[in-house]
Amino acid sequence: MQFLLDAEQREFARTLDRLLAAGDTPAVVRAWSTGDHGPGRLLWGRLAEAGVFALAVPEKYEGLGLLPVELAAAFVELGRHAVPGPLVETVAAAALLDRLGVAAAAEEWLPHIAAGEARLSLCLPAAGPYALDADAADAVFVVDSEGEGDRLLLTRESGPVQPSVDPARRLSRPVGGSVVARGPEVTEAAAHAAGLAAFATAAQALGVGQALVERTTAYVKQRAQFGVPIGSFQTVKHQLADALLRLEFARPLLFGAALTLEPADVAAAKVACGEAVYAVARTALQLHGAIGYTAEYDLSLWLTKARALRSAWGTPSACRARVLADLG
Amino acid sequence: MQFLLDAEQREFARTLDRLLAAGDTPAVVRAWSTGDHGPGRLLWGRLAEAGVFALAVPEKYEGLGLLPVELAAAFVELGRHAVPGPLVETVAAAALLDRLGVAAAAEEWLPHIAAGEARLSLCLPAAGPYALDADAADAVFVVDSEGEGDRLLLTRESGPVQPSVDPARRLSRPVGGSVVARGPEVTEAAAHAAGLAAFATAAQALGVGQALVERTTAYVKQRAQFGVPIGSFQTVKHQLADALLRLEFARPLLFGAALTLEPADVAAAKVACGEAVYAVARTALQLHGAIGYTAEYDLSLWLTKARALRSAWGTPSACRARVLADLG
């Protein structure tokens, strides 16, 4: 029983934090939102060097093995710094290819994912018709149903961008593609990948929530009204206390899920992190007031993401159903 | 368009308020809770003299006609003073007997209801198996289904008391009875009575909520901690502001329903008043602290009723379904 990150894991998270803090991530996000993927690709490379994508790739494909605890710690930092791109989708695609066991596809993609040379998007039936940032991805994997069962397609046609409420999330319906595999193995691998995507999204959401609380706390300490910092008003305090509370009780569910990757545990983490991040975003906006409502103020980079992450890769309702269904 | 109580209606409510304030209603409630119905019967008589029960009885049966606006105003005051007894059930039974059109039963009971000489309890299929205060009632009307349709029974056997979370609400399953009527007329009259019961319960709930806000407001003005009245703490203020808000937006739904008695309007009022009173009770308890948690402090008379009224004669869930079902 040692239900805490160890020193090495904490240092890994700190390394990512430093790397991202040094990289002017807000500027990267704003570029990404306009379709300029250059700075995002550079950042992606640095994250790969730090080992982020190798955490989802087994050693035989030049990764570090699937390391869910480290993956969660990494995605918390990615969310905390609002890093754009198909991050969740790339690690979920890695999980899919690894589980599927089609050697050619695995050999073609997994080492490149680990090295940060491949950005993949992913479209699975349970999560709706849209692929994230397909226009910035090297390829999109799509699972659909046709005739006797599921099939896995690979396409490079991303389809026209459908703007999201989060300008940094560029959605589209991928077009066409060539068949990589068919049958129950695809169904099983897709379920595994959807679980990992929900898990990584939960971590990302928790990180977004953490950034929102950190920034709002700092803001209310310095913003004065009626001659005192607004952080001294009791309702401001209590709103932030509730925000912290939500995050701190979502966090153990996330790391508990990391230890099992059981669908019900992942679903519980996704509900808690997803509901928390949206509630925290509401609080962050309210306590910032008008300035929080502007696109030019960096807070918006996290605010707009919160709503999207609440539903991405598993709505709260679907996840609650899963929690009870799996109680046995 | 004159969506306000008129001077006469306001004066009627004030008369009831004075009557009940003068009558040491808390002592009446406490006696009632122990099964001592004497003081409650005396109070019932005074309410009848003031015209409360005649509001649910048509003129041809010595009542004032069904006057829903006045009835709502009256039940708000009854709730506000935590008056015990089968008040809702008696007026709903009056509505049932009037609508049913079985002359003998109407003639036997309605003039006595109007005069305050008959207390009735009522058990309808939609509202569960329990009759309220059947042990204090002169008779219980029960609608059940048997063979080809509904039937109306009259019984004087109240069955053993099943204590409620509100000590002043004495529940039981009535036993046996003689058949008064059968067939679709019973079904229709029962639906009408259930609607009136939901409506009167909504009004009673609103009154309970109003008393809770009034008492809590007075308490936080005088209770001091840390050298100041706790009513000067911002979170105390905001909790009470929210409580008032809930009541003030439930109130127009109640009186709107009084103007139509349409099932969807009644259901909307019942949801709003029922959810409001329970939320307000939570706030009242929290702001009183430990003293609010005691049976001997009068606040408890309203607190324990709040939960019961939220579900009585129409759960929030059933009422929400009804609101949408009737949108056409």
Add this chain to the structure above:
Amino acid sequence: MDLAFTAEEDAFRLDARAWLAAHLPAAPLPSLETAEGFAAHRAWERELAADRWSVVSWPEPYGGRGASVVQWLVFEEEYFAAGAPGRVNQNGINLLAPTLFEHGTEEQRARILPAMASGEVIWAQAWSEPGSGSDLASLRSTATRVDGGWLLNGQKTWSSRAAFADRAFGLFRSDPGADRPHRGLTYLMFPLDAAGVTVRPIGRLDGKPAFAELFLDDVFVPDQDVIGEPGQGWAVAMSTAGNERGLTLRSPGRFTAAADRLVTLWREQADPADTALRDRVADAVIGARAYRLFTYAHASKLAQGADIGAESSLNKVYWSELDIALHETALDLLGPLGELSDAASDAPAHGGWAEGWTFSLAGPIYAGTNEIQRDIIAERLLGLPKGRR
């Protein structure tokens, strides 16, 4: 007690409905927070005004119909039920005009109101400053007396509509030596294209320039554009603020129409057995109905000559929270489509849910934050002691 409309009110409703049916744009106008949309909405104001539907509650000489409060509510119900465009001049109509009726001169009303009614002049509000949001009395922009008028200096922010509007109104500190912060303020109007005015549009969360910063550098305003007495601006503005928070800014028709659209969406999208969504849709319907009836009770009080006062804070908190809950429910009903911006080609036609949601999020902030409103409810309606907050 009744909710009955008079024959006159019914006729008014049918007139409005018929006019709207005949004149409604075939397709939704572009967002009024864009240059193109602003122009389209200005044209729509002109069309409304041509048949006296832009300011129904004003007296006829200024372009209105002298409508009663109930008639105004009826008009709004019809307007929103028809899905008619947003009102680009609502700052002027809802905030400035009531102040002019109460504190303006006859000359000001004659000069300003008809041009407002016709959409010829679109107004922006200029209340906030970078340091003064909830604490409006701490304003620092100045009005300095000069021959024949005033020179304005300083900075205003969160000036809604200012990116594209013609004129603005706000408070300026004209007596820096006044003994209390809300004294020595003067209420002034100024053109946004005047010499010395710099308008910097600010994008809201979805990037649209829904408001702007205003930089004022020796902007000359003639005496005729002061409302009320110099130095009395706070008292003058408070009547407007009450109005902004109260009846007029958010008419019930807006929410009853939105709840109706939500029910339609629910029927199209949801599994009726999904009671969790059903309950939220029902709550939106109930909430909109409650707000409508609450407002009719207010209208009845107003008709009796009563003052609404601090009760308008109840309105503000209620509609702003209702609006958010309603739009969140819509986004959840939309499933994967709920993440799309309304600009997405896949977004549901005539939906506007994403923009509506974004707009709703500002509700608890502007026109007095809901925190301030709850303080007012507690202190003025419940009589709780003032604290330091």
Add this chain to the structure above:
Amino acid sequence: MDLAFTAEEDAFRLDARAWLAAHLPAAPLPSLETAEGFAAHRAWERELAADRWSVVSWPEPYGGRGASVVQWLVFEEEYFAAGAPGRVNQNGINLLAPTLFEHGTEEQRARILPAMASGEVIWAQAWSEPGSGSDLASLRSTATRVDGGWLLNGQKTWSSRAAFADRAFGLFRSDPGADRPHRGLTYLMFPLDAAGVTVRPIGRLDGKPAFAELFLDDVFVPDQDVIGEPGQGWAVAMSTAGNERGLTLRSPGRFTAAADRLVTLWREQADPADTALRDRVADAVIGARAYRLFTYAHASKLAQGADIGAESSLNKVYWSELDIALHETALDLLGPLGELSDAASDAPAHGGWAEGWTFSLAGPIYAGTNEIQRDIIAERLLGLPKGRR
């Protein structure tokens, strides 16, 4: 990072489970807030103690098993999962004992703890006074120095268990001239049947005498029943208060067991298509799981020698709100049965939902109101400035 139990911990769990299975009362005991139930629960304490299960985390000399925090959590999981009786001596075990371990003398520990472990002496807490609830430092009851001890005078209230308990502990003002209200307090223990003590039971919402008022009139307490230094009572008590709010008062096993019972109830009572109820049941399951894992993280920190401190305020708010939501959901699942008290013959057997709900309502009030806890979270964990509240 792991959640793995050692072989020793697993064996401990199986031991506890087997003992509970063999000894659990066949029927639920009467409510411990009644005279009859109090006696039955005292007998149960004796039975637990006979096999060293009453205070597993204490050192063996005092009747414990020297269990680690993790073992204690494991025991609690088994205890609540088995549906075992409430612990009538929890005031003593959870509040007083940690204080004695930290601040008591060896003589006090030897004299007091074994009798506590066996249920021979049941303890009541006596923190609050009529004027001192959240503002505990404003206590007015006094302890006056006399030869060989102290004389207590004043009034205590909300003294849980005091209606039937043997002894009580609390703070008394021993130096009325101290310069700050939380100085000059002394921590004392006293018998409830001592001369000068009057116990007036107080019924909680359901009428059961869950607490009492204590009137103290020259009650003599010998020096041996002072804990810590005279005048240092505040500091001594704070360690207990942190404990009360933190790990020990509400163990996760209580909520995971309650959530399991809720799921059973849901399966029995609810339409599975009713997603509104389903979502609330799922939230209870998720919430209990979150609280359990949060506590395991705390236990891991404690094992590393870290201090929990103000983080215990997070626990307090979380479990108290979880507990209410969970019981409200149960009452809604029960439909018409949800209004019945547990004393009703129709009430579901082994339910206890009504009493559990009543009990849950006190959660946000006692052990430091949730308002105070949120102030602590904001000020100590987030570093927000102190305000006047």
